[in-house]
Every structure is written in C-alpha cells, then in structure tokens.
Amino acid sequence: xxxxxxxxxxxxxxxxxxxxxxxxxxxxxxxxxxxxxxxxxxxxxxxxxxxxxxxxxxxxxxxxxxxxxxxxxxxxxxxxxxxxxxxxxxxxxxxxxxxxxxxxxxxxxxxxxxxxxxxxxxxxxxxxxxxxxxxxxxxxxxxxxxxxxxxxxxxxxxxxxxxxxxxxxxxxxxxxxxxxxxxxxxxxxxxxxxxxxxxxxxxxxxxxxxxxxxxxxxxxxxxxxxxxxxxxxxxxxxxxxxxxxxxxxxxxxxxxxxxxxxxxxxxxxxxxxxxxxxxxxxxxxxxxxxxxxxxxxxxxxxxxxxxxxxxxxxxxxxxxxxxxxxxxxxxxxxxxxxxxxxxxxxxxxxxxxxxxxxxxxxxxxxxxxxxxxxxxxxxxxxxxxxxxxxxxxxxxxxxxxxxxxxxxxxxxxxxxxxxxxxxxxxxxxxxxxxxxxxxxxxxxxxxxxxxxxxxxxxxxxxxxxxxxxxxxxxxxxxxxxxxxxxxxxxxxxxxxxxxxxxxxxxxxxxxxxxxxxxxxxxxxxxxxxxxxxxxxxxxxxxxxxxxxxxxxxxxxxxxxxxxxxxxxxxxxxxxxxxxxxxxxxxxxxxxxxxxxxxxxxxxxxxxxxxxxxxxxxxxxxxxxxxxxxxxxxxxxxxxxxxxxxxxxxxxxxxxxxxxxxxxxxxxxxxxxxxxxxxxxxxxxxxxxxxxxxxxxxxxxxxxxxxxxxxxxxxxxxxxxxxxxxxxxxxxxx
Amino acid sequence: xxxxxxxxxxxxxxxxxxxxxxxxxxxxxxxxxxxxxxxxxxxxxxxxxxxxxxxxxxxxxxxxxxxxxxxxxxxxxxxxxxxxxxxxxxxxxxxxxxxxxxxxxxxxxxxxxxxxxxxxxxxxxxxxxxxxxxxxxxxxxxxxxxxxxxxxxxxxxxxxxxxxxxxxx
Numbered sequence: 001x002x003x004x005x006x007x008x009x010x011x012x013x014x015x016x017x018x019x020x021x022x023x024x025x026x027x028x029x030x031x032x033x034x035x036x037x038x039x040x041x042x043x044x045x046x047x048x049x050x051x052x053x054x055x056x057x058x059x060x061x062x063x064x065x066x067x068x069x070x071x072x073x074x075x076x077x078x079x080x081x082x083x084x085x086x087x088x089x090x091x092x093x094x095x096x097x098x099x100x101x102x103x104x105x106x107x108x109x110x111x112x113x114x115x116x117x118x119x120x121x122x123x124x125x126x127x128x129x130x131x132x133x134x135x136x137x138x139x140x141x142x143x144x145x146x147x148x149x150x151x152x153x154x155x156x157x158x159x160x161x162x163x164x165x166x167x168x169x170x171x172x173x174x175x176x177x178x179x180x181x182x183x184x185x186x187x188x189x190x191x192x193x194x195x196x197x198x199x200x201x202x203x204x205x206x207x208x209x210x211x212x213x214x215x216x217x218x219x220x221x222x223x224x225x226x227x228x229x230x231x232x233x234x235x236x237x238x239x240x241x242x243x244x245x246x247x248x249x250x251x252x253x254x255x256x257x258x259x260x261x262x263x264x265x266x267x268x269x270x271x272x273x274x275x276x277x278x279x280x281x282x283x284x285x286x287x288x289x290x291x292x293x294x295x296x297x298x299x300x301x302x303x304x305x306x307x308x309x310x311x312x313x314x315x316x317x318x319x320x321x322x323x324x325x326x327x328x329x330x331x332x333x334x335x336x337x338x339x340x341x342x343x344x345x346x347x348x349x350x351x352x353x354x355x356x357x358x359x360x361x362x363x364x365x366x367x368x369x370x371x372x373x374x375x376x377x378x379x380x381x382x383x384x385x386x387x388x389x390x391x392x393x394x395x396x397x398x399x400x401x402x403x404x405x406x407x408x409x410x411x412x413x414x415x416x417x418x419x420x421x422x423x424x425x426x427x428x429x430x431x432x433x434x435x436x437x438x439x440x441x442x443x444x445x446x447x448x449x450x451x452x453x454x455x456x457x458x459x460x461x462x463x464x465x466x467x468x469x470x471x472x473x474x475x476x477x478x479x480x481x482x483x484x485x486x487x488x489x490x491x492x493x494x495x496x497x498x499x500x501x502x503x504x505x506x507x508x509x510x511x512x513x514x515x516x517x518x519x520x521x522x523x524x525x526x527x528x529x530x531x532x533x534x535x536x537x538x539x540x541x542x543x544x545x546x547x548x549x550x551x552x553x554x555x556x557x558x559x560x561x562x563x564x565x566x567x568x569x570x571x572x573x574x575x576x577x578x579x580x581x582x583x584x585x586x587x588x589x590x591x592x593x594x595x596x597x598x599x600x601x602x603x604x605x606x607x608x609x610x611x612x613x614x615x616x617x618x619x620x621x622x623x624x625x626x627x628x629x630x631x632x633x634x635x636x637x638x639x640x641x642x643x644x645x646x647x648x649x650x651x652x653x654x655x656x657x658x659x660x661x662x663x664x665x666x667x668x669x670x671x672x673x674x675x676x677x678x679x680x681x682x683x684x685x686x687x688x689x690x691x692x693x694x695x696x697x698x699x700x701x702x703x704x705x706x707x708x709x710x711x712x713x714x715x716x717x718x719x720x721x722x723x724x725x726x727x728x729x730x731x732x733x
Numbered sequence: 734x735x736x737x738x739x740x741x742x743x744x745x746x747x748x749x750x751x752x753x754x755x756x757x758x759x760x761x762x763x764x765x766x767x768x769x770x771x772x773x774x775x776x777x778x779x780x781x782x783x784x785x786x787x788x789x790x791x792x793x794x795x796x797x798x799x800x801x802x803x804x805x806x807x808x809x810x811x812x813x814x815x816x817x818x819x820x821x822x823x824x825x826x827x828x829x830x831x832x833x834x835x836x837x838x839x840x841x842x843x844x845x846x847x848x849x850x851x852x853x854x855x856x857x858x859x860x861x862x863x864x865x866x867x868x869x870x871x872x873x874x875x876x877x878x879x880x881x882x883x884x885x886x887x888x889x890x891x892x893x894x895x896x897x898x899x900x901x902x
Binding site for chain 1: 779780794795796797798799800801817819824825826827828829830831832834852853856857859860863864867868869870871872873874875876877878879880881882883884885886888889890891892
C-alpha cells in the first residue's frame with residue numbers, strides 16, 4: 001500500500017463525485033446495448049469458442065508467427081521492428097520521424113502507444129503529436145489519461161468538453177452541442193492531418209499469412225492517418241497476431257458487440273501496407289489521383305514490453321487473449337461508479353487491466369487498483385475470448401499479498417488466522433479471509449461476542465487496525481448453529497424421494513441460521529431426506545482476499561467431507577450462491593478434474609433444486625403459496641453468472657407470488673468489500689442503484705428477497721424494510 | 734442477424750435501412766441518370782470496373798485539390814455483406830480510399846450479384862487477394878460516427894452519409 005486507506009477513500013470519493021455520473025451513464029448504456037446485441041446473435045457462443053481457440057493457438061505459436069509476419073510484411077515492402085520494451089520502441093519511432101524530417105505526427109487511438117508514452121518521446125524531439133480520435137484529443141488537450149479502454153473521454157460530459165474547448169481555443173462562437181463540438185474538432189483536426197508528415201495507428205489484429213492488419217474504428221480518423229501522410233507507423237502488441245485473415249471474422253463479429261453493442265463499427269480497415277492508394281497533396285490541382293505516385297513507407301512496430309514473459313506465465317498468459325473491448329469495465333458495478341482513473345493503472349483499466357498492468361508495469365502498479373475487482377464475476381460471460389477475469393485478479397492479489405513486507409500488528413490475530421499465507425498479507429485481508437474461524441468463535445461466545453464487537457471501543461479498534469468501517473453493522477452470530485439445531489431434531493420424512501446434503505455455509509450456519517432452517521423445512525416438505533453435516537467453509541472468503549493456497553486447502557477439505565455423500569447418491573444443496581460458484585467455477589483449479597466435475601454435477605442452488613423437484617412432480621401444496629403477494633427479488637451476481645436467477649423467479653411465480661426483479665450487476669457489498677473503510681462509500685454508492693430500483697412506486701411496497709448473504713446485508717443497510725432469502729418465503733411454518 | 738437464410742439482397746436492403754443508408758437500385762443502362770440524381774455537387778469518382786458510364790456531373794479521376802473540394806465521392810465496392818449492410822471498398826492506385834473518405838457523401842457502387850451472405854464469406858474472398866496481391870480494403874458499415882462528444886453524431890472524420898447504388902444485371 002503506497003497510499004494510506006484514508007487517502008484512497010478520499011480519492012474514490014472525489015472521482016465518484018466528479019467523473020462518476022458521466023461514467024455511470026456511458027458504461028451502463030454500453031452494457032445494456034451489449035446485452036441486447038449478443039442476445040440477437042444466434043451463434044454468439046460458437047464465435048466466443050472459436051475466438052478463444054484462435055487466441056490460444058496464436059499465443060502458443062507466437063515466436064513462429066512473428067517470423068512469418070516479418071516475412072509477409074517485408075515481402076509487401078514494409079518493415080517490421082520487434083521492440084523489447086517501451087524505450088526500444090520509442091527510440092525506433094523517433095528515428096523514423098527523424099528520417100522523415102517530421103514536424104508533425106498524427107495519431108489514431110491506440111492504447112499500446114499510451115503504454116509506451118510515445119507522445120512524450122516525440123515531443124521531446126520537438127515533434128508536434130496530435131491525437132485525432134475525438135475522445136483521445138479531448139484527453140490530450142486536458143492533459144489527462146484515458147479512463148476507459150475504448151472510450152478514453154468517457155468520464156467527461158458534453159458540458160465539460162465544451163468548457164475545455166472554450167478555455168483552450170477561446171473561439172468567437174463557442175461550440176456547445178454534440179454536433180457543434182464534433183464539427184469544431186473535425187475542422188481543427190482535419191487541418192492537422194492534411195499537413196502531417198507521419199501517420200501513426202494501432203492495430204486490433206494482424207494476420208501473419210498476409211501482413212494484413214485490421215483497424216476497428218468509427219470516426220474515420222484512422223483511415224485518414226494511415227493514408228494521408230506518406231509514412232505510416234503502426235504500433236501494436238505482439239499478442240495481436242493471428243495466423244490468417246481467415247481468423248479475423250469471429251473477432252470482428254464480437255469486438256464491437258462486446259464493447260458498445262454495435263454489430264460492426266463504421267470502419268474496419270483491412271490494410272496490407274504499404275497500400276496502393278496514391279499519396280495526397282491537397283494543394284495539387286494538376287495531377288489526377290491515378291497519376292500520382294504511391295511511394296509510401298510502412299513500419300510495423302511490434303511491442304513485447306513484458307508480453308513474452310506473460311506468455312510464459314501460466315496464470316497471466318490468458319490476459320494476452322484480451323481484444324480490448326472494454327466489456328469487463330462496462331459490466332462492472334465498481335467501474336460504473338469510479339471509472340478507469342481509480343480502477344486502472346498506468347494505461348489499462350477495468351478487470352482485465354489488472355492482468356495487463358501486472359505483466360507490463362509490475363505488481364506495484366496492479367496493487368494500486370486490484371481491490372476494485374470483487375470477484376462478482378459479472379464480466380465472465382460477456383468476455384469475447386472467455387478470459388476468467390476474476391481469477392486473474394485473484395492471482396495478482398495473491399502475488400501482491402506474498403510480495404509485500406508485513407505491516408500492521410499481525411500478532412493480534414495470528415491465533416485467529418490459521419491460513420496458509422505468508423506473513424506479508426494485509427491484516428484486513430487476513431481477517432476477512434479467515435472468517436470461518438471468527439464465526440466459530442463468535443457463535444461459541446454469542447451473544448457476548450456480539451455485544452463486545454458492537455461496543456464503540458471495539459468498532460474503533462476494528463477500523464483502526466483492520467479497516468472494518470465503523471458505519472457497517474457487523475454480522476450477528478447465533479449461539480445455536482444450523483448444524484447444532486439440525487442434530488437436535490428428527491427428520492419429518494419417512495419415505496424420501498431423494499436424499500440431500502444441505503451445505504452449511506459459514507453464514508447460514510453461524511449468522512443467517514433462519515434461512516438454513518427454512519431450507520430444511522422446504523426440502524422435507526417436498527419429500528426429501530435432508531442431512532446437515534459439519535462441512536468446512538468453501539474457501540470463498542480466503543479466495544476473495546487473494547489467499548489462494550488457503551482456498552485450495554478448503555477445496556480439498558470440502559471435497560473430502562462431501563465425496564462420500566455424493567458416492568451415496570446424495571445431492572448437495574447450497575444456499576449461498578458464492579459458495580456454489582466456488583464448487584462450480586474455482587474448484588476446477590484446485591481439485592482433480594474428475595473430482596471437481598463430480599461435485600459440480602451433484603451441486604444445486606437451493607431454489608434451483610426446489611424448481612427441479614417441482615418440475616419432476618413434487619407436490620407444491622405444503623409450501624407457502626404467494627396469493628399474489630408482491631415480491632422484489634435481487635439475485636446474487638455469481639448466481640446470475642451461473643444462469644440460476646430464473647429458477648428462483650419461476651418457483652416464486654408458480655407459487656403465486658408477483659415478482660419484480662432488479663437488473664443491477666451487483667449489490668455493491670461483495671463479501672468483505674463493503675466492510676472495508678476504504679471502499680465503504682463506493683459500496684454504498686453502488687448499492688444505491690439497487691435501492692432505487694426497489695424504491696419506485698411500483699416496487700416500494702414489495703417484500704424484498706435476495707439470495708446472497710452480502711446482498712441481504714447490503715439491502716438491510718439501504719432499505720428501511722427487512723429482506724430475507726426467498727426460501728424463507730416459501731418454507732412451511 | 735448471424736446467418737442469412739433468406740435472399741441476401743433483401744437482407745442487405747433491410748440492414749442498410751437499419752443503418753440509415755439509402756439504397757438505389759438501377760441497371761447498367763440507367764446508371765448515369767440514376768447516379769446524377771444521387772450525388773451532391775461537386776462530385777468526384779474513381780473509375781468503375783463495371784460496364785457503366787459516369788454522368789457529366791461526376792468528375793472522374795480528380796486531382797487531390799478537386800477531391801478536397803468535393804461534396805460527393807463515388808467508388809466501387811467489390812462486395813457487400815448482407816447481414817451487416819457492409820460494403821468492401823478496395824484501396825486502389827487511382828485513389829478509391831481517399832475518394833470514399835473525404836467528401837461528406839460517399840456513394841459506393843455495387844453489383845447485385847456481389848452481395849454475399851455473411852462476413853466469413855466476404856473475408857474468405859478478401860483473404861485470397863490480400864495474400865496474392867497485398868490487397869487492402871475498408872469494410873464500411875454506415876456513415877462515419879462518434880459518440881465522444883456526449884451523444885451520437887454522424888460525420889466525425891469521414892462521410893456523414895452513405896448512399897449505395899446497386900447495379901442489377
């Protein structure tokens with residue numbers, strides 16, 4: 001931590017107030033359009049699979065493809081330069097500019113050139129560098145950095161751009177509307193492009209077999225930059241190489257849809273430079289275009305800058321499959337509220353930004369913003385190349401934890417934190433990562449533990465030492481756990497149709513015991529024999545703190561505790577969606593494939609299981625029916641990623657409840673995130689979106705139900721009326 | 734959207750309509766008269782590889798200065814992509830790329846028989862020419878656009894309007 005927690009909280013507060021509103025409106029708009037666009041695309045999953053395969057193959061064969069590309073580019077009459085790092089690339093580009101006696105370089109949008117800081121390098125040589133993408137130009141004029149991978153000025157409103165132009169240019173008739181601002185920019189930039197000596201572009205994809213690059217744009221400035229000056233320098237990362245032009249179509253069909261929800265952008269330049277187009281001198285009114293020469297120079301500058309090392313890194317390698325669409329930013333609740341100036345590093349932002357910054361700049365840079373990824377997984381299903389973005393964030397967090405020197409007062413909690421982590425781990429992460437141990441102690445000593453924890457001195461100490469925000473209510477531990485309660489009762493089922501193990505997750509077992517009891521009553525009412533054995537916690541808590549080794553230990557223990565039940569033909573029913581998501585997604589990384597698959601196949605979310613029982617003919621009569629009872633339901637983020645929201649809605653509707661659902665990506669609590677004093681205000685700001693949806697005239701009188709522990713805690717903090725798990729609605733008394 | 738089971742031409746028409754791109758269908762004989770009614774003066778064009786004549790209102794093979802003054806640029810499209818309403822605009826030595834880019838109205842001319850059902854097929858054909866002849870092309874889908882100034886504006890750096898003229902044979 002280079003900044004104190006208080007400084008960081010203040011910076012987040014400032015960005016939420018200044019840049020938050022524009023970012024929220026724009027990212028949510030992109031996100032909605034993306035959802036609609038991919039829903040219309042019938043071969044969407046096929047395209048994602050194909051895109052993934054192409055990237056896996058290309059990165060695997062990268063050294064060979066670089067050589068093939070070099071041959072193609074040279075055969076076409078261009079030059080390929082492979083730059084080891086930013087300094088190397090900048091040196092080469094400066095030499096090209098110098099050879100051309102360039103006074104001005106015009107650029108189209110390229111995040112890779114942002115990574116290099118090539119503008120500064122050229123400006124040091126006295127070259128005028130002009131960004132011609134309108135958003136990028138705004139950022140250049142304002143001396144800011146891009147706040148989003150594809151929409152660099154997404155943090156600025158129309159008014160703030162108008163103010164900026166007025167301040168800088170002091171025009172007689174200041175432009176105000178979007179039309180006027182665009183014309184104003186086009187005119188000024190048109191003049192700059194007309195007289196430029198070198199045009200610099202990025203490239204979204206480069207085909208090794210022909211040397212063709214695809215540049216995906218909407219404005220037309222990349223086209224102008226590439227063909228108006230006689231010299232074209234294209235700068236791109238080595239990972240952009242694909243084997244063939246035949247491989248381009250899945251990416252082109254996915255890129256715009258994933259980013260902004262357009263089917264295709266206005267222009268995809270498929271350039272195989274140097275191009276045949278005649279050189280342009282707009283003062284020439286004598287020579288027809290067909291008689292002008294097409295004497296052009298072309299330089300493809302391929303950037304390594306850490307990428308070849310990422311390729312060798314089993315965990316970071318996947319980052320290289322990223323096609324920079326920005327989907328993981330747009331679908332991220334935290335990003336929607338703070339943008340890339342908080343949730344971003346030197347160049348790259350959003351969830352995948354962690355992978356890029358860790359690989360290119362190093363862990364220190366990634367550590368500055370990695371905590372904004374809460375692992376909610378809402379970006380996972382929309383990633384066009386199926387990158388497990390939350391996992392990359394977890395891996396980087398784990399490395400940050402291990403790489404840093406210990407700080408704080410570890411001895412205070414050493415006994416409470418029996419984890420497998422190194423001593424460098426931050427105290428707050430260690431505390432939240434070992435929540436199971438705390439919960440056991442909390443229940444054993446309840447209600448005294450609750451009284452003590454809630455006293456002012458205790459809250460003060462928790463905030464000072466472990467960063468637990470004093471404005472949050474702490475979980476109230478129950479003296480009698482679900483497992484204890486269950487042991488003391490007799491089953492009500494005599495002739496069971498099925499047998500299940502109800503997984504006693506830490507929260508259900510120690511805090512929200514009532515939802516556990518409701519689940520038992522519901523399942524038994526449907527003729528199922530239920531067992532509630534003592535099973536270790538899933539590892540979700542340590543995983544979310546980046547404590548991978550500890551999470552893996554949990555995975556082995558949980559599997560050990562459940563395997564015999566699974567072998568005995570029992571299904572595993574899980575109440576807490578984040579724990580089911582562990583079984584379903586992360587255990588693949590910790591357990592032998594066959595074990596992970598076996599557990600995965602037999603595990604169900606509780607309402608999903610009820611849905612299955614009812615579909616298979618179970619009698620719903622014993623359940624509490626809705627009688628048109630109005631309900632407002634918020635599904636858990638990870639539950640929605642697993643495609644399990646609809647089951648709860650269907651069960652409730654079939655039982656006669658009238659259900660309105662939220663459509664926010666996440667409640668903002670995200671496990672421990674909302675407890676941390678650095679992030680408390682952001683968490684509440686994100687939560688406000690959900691609170692608003694449940695406070696409209698249509699929803700404000702509805703009974704609130706939510707599936708996740710975090711969501712329930714957050715809703716309790718946000719709304720005056722109580723909330724509960726849907727199984728508590730339908731459970732018989 | 735993804736696959737075209739119906740006639741590619743009607744799919745192409747629908748897609749252009751959705752993009753706000755005008756479409757005028759004509760024959761080789763009627764081409765000059767049709768184009769004359771479509772262009773905004775002053776208009777320039779590059780030679781067309783089809784058996785058609787340009788109207789007098791279009792200056793063929795302009796100088797760079799004439800291109801800069803032009804309000805319309807007419808260029809050939811080598812093929813269309815039905816489901817996206819896209820046109821493949823080849824970059825040629827007679828300047829099809831700048832002529833399709835600089836004027837405020839772009840008029841791509843395409844033969845009806847060159848409208849292909851989908852992007853993979855169009856890229857297959859393009860790929861052959863890229864590998865064999867180092868060909869370049871622009872896949873153009875609607876007019877130039879930006880949302881960087883707060884809302885969607887057409888005509889950012891490129892043409893604000895596109896009007897496709899299709900030759901029925």
